[in-house]
Amino acid sequence: MDLELNPFKPGSGLRPPALEGRDKQLAAFDLLVARSKRRNYDRGMILSGLRGVGKTTLLNTLAGHADRHEWLTIGIEARPNVSGTAAVRAKFSQELTVGLRRYSRKHKLQQVVDPLIDLARGFSLKVGLGPATVKVGAAQPAAASGDIDLDIEELVEAIAGALKPRGGAFGLFIDEMQDLDTDLLSALLAVQHRASQREWPFFLIGAGLPNLPATLAENRSYAERQFLYNTIGPLDREAAADALRIPVRRHGGDFTEEALALLVTASGGYPYFLQEYGKAIWTLAPDTPFQLEDAELAVEVGRSHLDEGFFPSRWDRSTERERRYLVAIAATGEDTPRSGKVAELMGSTSSGVSDVRDSAIRKGLIWAPEHGRIAFTVPGMADFIRRQPTA
Ligand SMILES: Nc1ncnc2c1ncn2[C@@H]1O[C@H](COP(=O)(O)OP(=O)(O)OP(=O)(O)O)[C@@H](O)[C@H]1O
């Protein structure tokens, strides 16, 4: 097939040629936006799931929708550890200023919104960039007390207050939310809480790994009631088939039933894998409709691509000891082995390996689906590890 026209896009957050299987979340968000227009405010939304299931893509799609409905949308991606914290705060402040300016121009609201830009700048002096960068004069600017809780609240109140009369809202879209620093996270949860009590149109929309809901609940006890929680999982067979078939048909091509069924099964419905196999079959099939043999070859080629990129990017990020831990998980042959069993395979006890378990969780390599159990965050990771020469 014509390589230039290949519609499939394996990658991070790349908009797929057909976004399938997310009708429930799209409808829920649609409703949230429609209700906010009538000043009827719902809870924020959390999307959580394994790596490569399409959280970023969905989060970006929701932000795009909100943007088209007069929301001020700000997007940030959280990062782990201390250097990440500083970078994320700086980015948050910058996006806020840029976002407000764009909003003010787009909606011709300079008078109402421009004072907020100054407020956001004051905020960024203290919370975002640190006090060292700019000398603040004798008069303390608003939202720049240096107390992150107060400053964020003041900022959100002002922005939400300006948007409310026109039926607009302020949406903060946070990707990899489990990595947000504790202080910023707790300030944001507190202000979301306040916002819903006082009917300010402010919404946190977050995406992250399966441990995200627990991370939020640990931070603020009321977080459990604050959001509409959505688990983002693999696509069912029909949606997976559509994710492959629709883009191909759009270009006048097609699959035979057997070819399509084989790819759907091999992908397990995982969006990233669907894109990889779709890309492979488009590249290698001499003709359409794609045949069973094309599909068999595409799975082979697609898997080798995953083995070269998707899996190693996780594997290479881990330390020697983390790898030994991951190898032990894979060696159990179970999807969700008991941590005790994994430790045993390493010749240790649960408490003896708890540090490496925790660091692997923080890196998003594994997660705890329930107390005392452990699992990979990437589908197919165990097989990949078992194929490694070192394993
Ligand atoms: N609903 C969908 N239908 C088809 N393809 C999708 C869908 N959602 C996402 N994809 C594709 O899957 C791949 C992974 O998507 P995305 O980066 O959004 O996943 P993610 O869950 O954010 O992963 P990570 O946890 O690694 O950040 C991308 O190539 C994207 O185009």
Ligand SMILES: [Mg+2]
């Ligand atoms: Mg992502």
